[in-house]
Amino acid sequence: MSNSGPVELIGATASPYTRKMLALLRYRRIPYAITWGDPSTILAERGIESPRIPFLPTFLFANASGELEAVCDSTPITHRLEKSVAGRLAIPSDPALAFINYLLEDFGDEWCTKYMFHYRWHFAPDADNAGTLLPLAANLTVPPQTHQQLKAHFTERQVGRLGFVGSNDQTAPIIDASYRRLLNQLEAHFEREPFLLGARPGSADFALFGQLTQLVGFDPTPRAIAHQLSPRTVAWVGVTDDLSGLEPVDGDWRSVDSLPDTLRSILGEVGRTYVPALLANAAAIEGGQKQWSATIDGALWSQNTFPYQGKCLAWIRQEYAGLDDASRSCVDGLLAGTGCEMLLA
Numbered sequence: 001m002s003n004s005g006p007v008e009l010i011g012a013t014a015s016p017y018t019r020k021m022l023a024l025l026r027y028r029r030i031p032y033a034i035t036w037g038d039p040s041t042i043l044a045e046r047g048i049e050s051p052r053i054p055f056l057p058t059f060l061f062a063n064a065s066g067e068l069e070a071v072c073d074s075t076p077i078t079h080r081l082e083k084s085v086a087g088r089l090a091i092p093s094d095p096a097l098a099f100i101n102y103l104l105e106d107f108g109d110e111w112c113t114k115y116m117f118h119y120r121w122h123f124a125p126d127a128d129n130a131g132t133l134l135p136l137a138a139n140l141t142v143p144p145q146t147h148q149q150l151k152a153h154f155t156e157r158q159v160g161r162l163g164f165v166g167s168n169d170q171t172a173p174i175i176d177a178s179y180r181r182l183l184n185q186l187e188a189h190f191e192r193e194p195f196l197l198g199a200r201p202g203s204a205d206f207a208l209f210g211q212l213t214q215l216v217g218f219d220p221t222p223r224a225i226a227h228q229l230s231p232r233t234v235a236w237v238g239v240t241d242d243l244s245g246l247e248p249v250d251g252d253w254r255s256v257d258s259l260p261d262t263l264r265s266i267l268g269e270v271g272r273t274y275v276p277a278l279l280a281n282a283a284a285i286e287g288g289q290k291q292w293s294a295t296i297d298g299a300l301w302s303q304n305t306f307p308y309q310g311k312c313l314a315w316i317r318q319e320y321a322g323l324d325d326a327s328r329s330c331v332d333g334l335l336a337g338t339g340c341e342m343l344l345a
């Protein structure tokens with residue numbers, strides 16, 4: 001961190017990636033100042049150049065000449081903060097475990113967000129809830145008539161974007177089944193361990209947490225499912241929001257060969273759903289196709305090709321390629337039979 005004050009960011013309460021990063025900053029005891037709002041508007045007001053797509057959250061970091069620069073994308077920002085701020089690190093020191101953390105973080109960010117966006121806008125009661133609350137979170141004192149207009153406009157836009165994440169009537173049951181399986185797996189896992197990789201949280205926990213803040217805390221349909229299937233996950237979302245008082249030690253990380261079977265089941269969900277999606281998306285990028293279809297969990301999934309997820313796959317492979325032989329064989333042993341090994345073939 002080259003700026004001396006708190007880390008500045010712009011975000012929204014209903015943005016899972018904003019919630020991911022706030023919980024990470026609190027856990028890491030990194031002082032921060034968040035401005036709630038729309039990054040484009042706030043960057044323009046402050047005369048700071050906007051990234052091509054100013055995502056939520058947008059961070060403001062000082063560059064080499066001390067000027068603030070807008071930076072997006074939570075995973076690289078997490079890595080940057082690991083390097084610039086010492087102590088209470090969220091990436092395991094053991095390279096093999098760090099790889100598993102990386103894979104699970106990506107799953108949280110890129111697959112679990114499909115649950116989030118799907119449940120938010122697919123069913124009318126959820127879309128009504130989000131349509132009502134999101135404009136108010138952006139401006140509490142908005143007059144009622146404007147609120148109704150914003151609600152209609154916002155709902156129409158977001159429902160129109162469902163296809164971007166692959167949510168439609170055909171994929172709805174696949175998404176629902178995956179969410180329910182993950183909740184059952186987490187229920188079993190949290191009986192053994194308080195976090196994914198042991199007794200301290202990794203960045204993968206914060207990625208999963210970010211999506212779950214919405215699924216458990218904002219949207220009515222997935223909230224009811226979570227309460228029904230996994231009370232431990234509901235409670236976990238409550239505590240993971242602020243882990244500033246946890247005192248982690250090195251021994252709180254498990255080693256890859258002592259991870260419980262419950263974590264392997266979660267990796268099985270990654271292999272069953274996210275891995276075929278990543279591979280089909282990458283093949284479509286390579287073949288120059290704007291759309292891809294693949295069999296996911298026994299049913300046909302079709303969606304637009306997404307260049308960003310091509311990068312996700314390349315980054316996972318890069319992390320894997322950077323492992324020493326011993327770490328790689330540890331990772332291979334854990335992933336064998338989960339479906340995740342297909343990513344690395």
Ligand SMILES: N[C@@H](CCC(=O)N[C@@H](CS)C(=O)NCC(=O)O)C(=O)O
Binds near residue numbers: 014015017054055057
């Ligand atoms: N890969 C990014 C994703 C961030 C993201 O997709 N944020 C959403 C809101 S949660 C967003 O800003 N979407 C664009 C929009 O709503 O216009 C990250 O990890 O930070």
